[in-house]
Amino acid sequence: MxxxxxxxxxxxxxxxxxxxxxxxxxxxxxxxxxxxxxxxxxxxxxxxxxxxxxxxxxxxxxxxxxxxxxxxxxxxxxxxxxxxxxxxxxxxxxxxxxxxxxxxxxxxxxxxxxxxxxxxxxxxxxRRPRQSGPAAAAAGPFAPRVFGDLVVDPAAHEATLKGRPVELTKTEFDLLDILSARPRVAFTRPMLLEQVWESGEWAGGEHLVDVHVAHLRRKLGDDARDGKYVRTIRGVGYRMGEG
CATH class of the missing domain: 3.40.50.2300 (Response regulator)
Known part of the structure; x- marks a missing residue:
């Protein structure tokens, strides 16, 4: 034992x-x-x-x-x-x-x-830091989420980077909101399609997710190879980075 x-x-x-x-x-x-x-x-x-x-x-x-x-x-x-x-x-x-x-x-x-x-x-x-747990649960699902210099505020529907608001489209923020709400989950592209887009808007298929993730990364100054804020999980999809 x-x-x-x-x-x-x-x-x-x-x-x-x-x-x-x-x-x-x-x-x-x-x-x-x-x-x-x-x-x-x-x-x-x-x-x-x-x-x-x-x-x-x-x-x-x-x-x-x-x-x-x-x-x-x-x-x-x-x-x-x-x-x-x-x-x-x-x-x-x-x-x-x-x-x-x-x-x-x-x-x-x-x-x-x-x-x-x-x-x-x-x-x-x-030993890993948890983005949620008892303290986050007490604060509720709309509590701000912090990833280094990035703060995602679901209640205000706003993301700030180093204290400055990031101009995101609704779809880009929705993507960031879903990823940051469950930062330890690797989301597949179909999972993100289902949660972000209405079924009638899937014309671009899974490539639609990649395009919007690329836009989101650009606005966050993130690099796909680094994945500081949005990480690529090879063969799966995307998950939140640690900032």
Whole structure:
């Protein structure tokens, strides 16, 4: 088991979602040794039910769940929680990994794995700054979001860079609003099309997203290779940069 001396200083909550009882027992034991309060379930609907009623910090989620797979569970989780999600899979297929990350997973680990490695990755995730979480939730979805010199203010429908307003079209701001609201999510182009454009305005197809992202980057003084504010996730789409 993990060394109790390295346990987390404050209690956190974790949810383990896997249909292999032996693996669940091991993962739960290591998380408890880290100071987590842990719940475990073996299917997607049960996981979503628990997550809606409890504020989990971490969700360890198997990709190959019966009925509702881990990708769909993760996609639904991302509609109401900012918990860190580590996906587990029996396949090392890069496509699976990209799909998982595209719907909002934070990390990915292939079975069989060392429980110590899983704990190390969770520790790394917990050290990341979060754009949302309890403080942001208390402030509400319209609280300003800060990414270095860039501030996105949904309530004012305004973005400022180094204190100066950035002249954005409605579509450009809507793109920035969606990306900044869930900065750890890599959005596919179809996801952005669905959320920004009405269905009748999709004439340009997925290329429409690329064009508007290019305009947005130009106005932010951002470089596609750098991705300071808008990052390109190769083979997936776009996500917010750290500023």
């Amino acid at each position: 993990a060394d109790p001396a390295h346990a987390l200083e404050t209690p956190r909550r974790a949810l383990v979602v896997d249909d292999e009882p032996s693996l669940v027992r091991v993962v739960v034991g290591y998380l408890q040794a880290e100071g987590f309060d842990v719940e475990s379930v073996g299917d997607g609907p049960a996981a979503l039910g628990l997550a809606r009623h409890h504020d989990f910090d971490v969700v360890v989620l198997d990709l190959g769940l019966p009925g509702m797979d881990g990708v769909e569970v993760c996609r639904q989780l991302r509609t109401f929680t900012d918990a860190y999600v580590v996906m587990l899979t029996a396949r090392a297929d890069e496509v699976d990994m990209l799909i998982g990350l595209a719907v909002g997973a934070d990390d990915y680990i292939t079975k069989p794995f060392s429980p110590r490695e899983l704990i190390a990755r969770i520790r790394t995730l917990l």
